[in-house]
Amino acid sequence: MTDALTLFDDVLPPETPVANRLLQVRTVYAEPAAAASPRGRQVLARFPGAELVEVPSHWQIPDLHGNEGNVDRWVRVKTETLVLGVKKSLSARPNGRSANWIAPSTANGCAMACAYCYVPRQKGYANPITVFTNIDQITGYLRRHVARQGSKTEPDQCDPESWVYDLGENSDCSVDALVSDNVADLVATFRTLPTAKASFATKYVNRQLLELDPQGRTRLRFSLMPQSDATVLDVRTSKVGERIAAVDDFVAAGYEVHLNLSPVVLREGWEADWTALLQQLDDELSDDAKAQAAAEVIMLTHNEGLHEVNLGWHPQAEDLLWRPELQQPKVSQNGQVNVRYRNDVKRAGVDRLQQLIRQHAPWLHVRYAF
Numbered sequence: 462m463t464d465a466l467t468l469f470d471d472v473l474p475p476e477t478p479v480a481n482r483l484l485q486v487r488t489v490y491a492e493p494a495a496a497a498s499p500r501g502r503q504v505l506a507r508f509p510g511a512e513l514v515e516v517p518s519h520w521q522i523p524d525l526h527g528n529e530g531n532v533d534r535w536v537r538v539k540t541e542t543l544v545l546g547v548k549k550s551l552s553a554r555p556n557g558r559s560a561n562w563i564a565p566s567t568a569n570g571c572a573m574a575c576a577y578c579y580v581p582r583q584k585g586y587a588n589p590i591t592v593f594t595n596i597d598q599i600t601g602y603l604r605r606h607v608a609r610q611g612s613k614t615e616p617d618q619c620d621p622e623s624w625v626y627d628l629g630e631n632s633d634c635s636v637d638a639l640v641s642d643n644v645a646d647l648v649a650t651f652r653t654l655p656t657a658k659a660s661f662a663t664k665y666v667n668r669q670l671l672e673l674d675p676q677g678r679t680r681l682r683f684s685l686m687p688q689s690d691a692t693v694l695d696v697r698t699s700k701v702g703e704r705i706a707a708v709d710d711f712v713a714a715g716y717e718v719h720l721n722l723s724p725v726v727l728r729e730g731w732e733a734d735w736t737a738l739l740q741q742l743d744d745e746l747s748d749d750a751k752a753q754a755a756a757e758v759i760m761l762t763h764n765e766g767l768h769e770v771n772l773g774w775h776p777q778a779e780d781l782l783w784r785p786e787l788q789q790p791k792v793s794q795n796g797q798v799n800v801r802y803r804n805d806v807k808r809a810g811v812d813r814l815q816q817l818i819r820q821h822a823p824w825l826h827v828r829y830a831f
């Protein structure tokens with residue numbers, strides 16, 4: 462084991478140490494090549510008090526597993542641990558819903574702890590942030606992939622003109638941007654790609670992103686739900702009101718800002734609370750923000766394994782999430798058996814929410830709802 466600062470103190474770039482309640486990092490597990498890379502050294506410099514522990518592979522860190530039932534332990538792991546690795550295989554996967562393509566990840570894992578989170582728990586239940594340090598290879602791959610697509614000739618639900626690449630399938634980019642400049646490099650990459658656009662959903666307001674000058678080529682999707690649901694489910698995230706209050710600033714800073722209305726949780730009183738949320742958006746967003754806004758609506762999906770784990774630490778969340786009388790099994794694209802609202806329940810919920818949007822936020826175009 463080696464102290465992160467003493468190992469590299471002759472070559473560290475100047476970095477401001479991260480001071481954030483989500484990330485009080487004490488240990489950085491790193492593949493040697495990742496730790497020695499410029500991006501790895503940047504991360505280490507942002508957490509100068511952390512101990513560096515070299516690991517042969519970012520997939521093989523036994524210390525991070527086995528904390529399913531122990532919420533104190535896994536929140537501590539999320540807060541106090543980072544992982545540095547090198548992303549080996551790079552590919553963009555076709556999507557077609559929110560984005561045309563899922564970009565190769567530049568991070569996985571998350572420091573937040575939403576009770577319904579579907580991000581694969583690849584490093585134990587805690588699943589702390591792993592930063593992939595070979596960012597130049599990843600942005601180079603993306604540039605070539607975008608070039609191969611040519612221009613988009615037909616509008617689709619992702620975007621009328623640009624090929625959309627989702628950056629944040631396995632992490633939350635706003636928090637990732639606290640840890641390294643990977644997100645800044647991605648925003649800068651897409652700034653120069655007139656046929657493509659980056660996109661990520663987020664539940665965290667990181668105002669440092671306002672400095673990145675995306676010039677309209679990055680779409681940030683603030684995830685929203687009524688605060689009464691978020692208080693129970695969106696553990697460690699920014700408050701919903703704070704996310705809404707940030708929309709105008711991100712539009713002014715050059716982002717396209719969409720709204721990710723998800724997950725929609727059906728429970729007694731949900732229509733009244735969503736109505737209040739839509740009215741708040743109508744009252745608070747500027748005309749500029751409304752003119753460019755669009756939304757996706759996604760009804761809750763859950764699964765039995767997560768239900769069992771959550772019962773051990775956060776049973777109130779399961780009162781909202783686990784409703785067998787309303788739900789049916791569903792096999793997801795990755796083969797996992799999930800549950801979602803029964804077809805009739807889901808259809809009625811989607812229809813009702815779209816009706817509420819037409820009534821209270823008629824400027825909000827719904828790109829898709831399911």
Ligand code: SF4
Binds near residue numbers: 571
């Ligand atoms: S912010 Fe996103 S990735 Fe992080 S825990 Fe919540 S749902 Fe999962």
